[in-house]
Amino acid sequence: MTTNQFVRSFGVMGVLGFVITVISVIINIATGAESLVGNYLNILGLVLILFGVMAAYFSQSVALGVFGFIGFIVMFIGSIWTIGIVEINSFSYPVINDLNSSMNIGELANSELPSPIKEAMMTSNYLGGVGSVLFGLAILMKGNIMRWPGLLLILAGVASFFESMNEFFGFIGFILSLVAVLWMSIKVLKTNNIS
Numbered sequence: 001m002t003t004n005q006f007v008r009s010f011g012v013m014g015v016l017g018f019v020i021t022v023i024s025v026i027i028n029i030a031t032g033a034e035s036l037v038g039n040y041l042n043i044l045g046l047v048l049i050l051f052g053v054m055a056a057y058f059s060q061s062v063a064l065g066v067f068g069f070i071g072f073i074v075m076f077i078g079s080i081w082t083i084g085i086v087e088i089n090s091f092s093y094p095v096i097n098d099l100n101s102s103m104n105i106g107e108l109a110n111s112e113l114p115s116p117i118k119e120a121m122m123t124s125n126y127l128g129g130v131g132s133v134l135f136g137l138a139i140l141m142k143g144n145i146m147r148w149p150g151l152l153l154i155l156a157g158v159a160s161f162f163e164s165m166n167e168f169f170g171f172i173g174f175i176l177s178l179v180a181v182l183w184m185s186i187k188v189l190k191t192n193n194i195s
Contacts, residue, residue: 003194011185014049017047018185046082050080055184057072067134068138068139078126081120122164137154
């Protein structure tokens with residue numbers, strides 16, 4: 001398999017990740033976010049989206065330079081951390097609710113989380129936001145295949161910083177980052193020469 005084919009396969013995975021994540025969001029909205037299938041699809045979709053991010057970086061790594069590499073690494077680590085937080089929310093909270101039904105974990109999560117979970121969620125949020133802004137800036141300024149998805153990543157990163165004030169910002173950031181990765185993955189698939 002050539003490098004070009006390898007990067008394109010990552011682009012295909014990014015598109016699939018977008019589709020699977022959208023399906024999981026629809027399932028979770030329809031079932032009240034308690035669907036085991038929806039939660040598994042969400043995790044799978046987010047993992048596949050990481051491949052779309054890798055396709056966007058590897059397709060223009062030379063043009064993005066060191067700044068693009070740093071942005072990519074920070075965004076990648078923040079995304080992995082976020083997937084871990086999603087797993088905690090998807091699978092641990094229902095078990096805690098089943099073990100102790102008098103403790104409503106949803107109300108606890110909305111008020112004050114215990115120390116390690118709170119810090120993990122904040123770190124995930126900040127790493128993902130900073131990574132999106134840095135990687136988005138690199139793509140917007142130096143990208144040779146795509147530029148405008150970089151603006152979406154910047155807006156997604158900025159929105160994630162305001163998530164603690166209102167969950168709507170987190171949702172907007174999530175949607176913008178999904179659309180950016182879809183756009184970048186499609187651009188990778190349409191490109192003939194990958195650097």
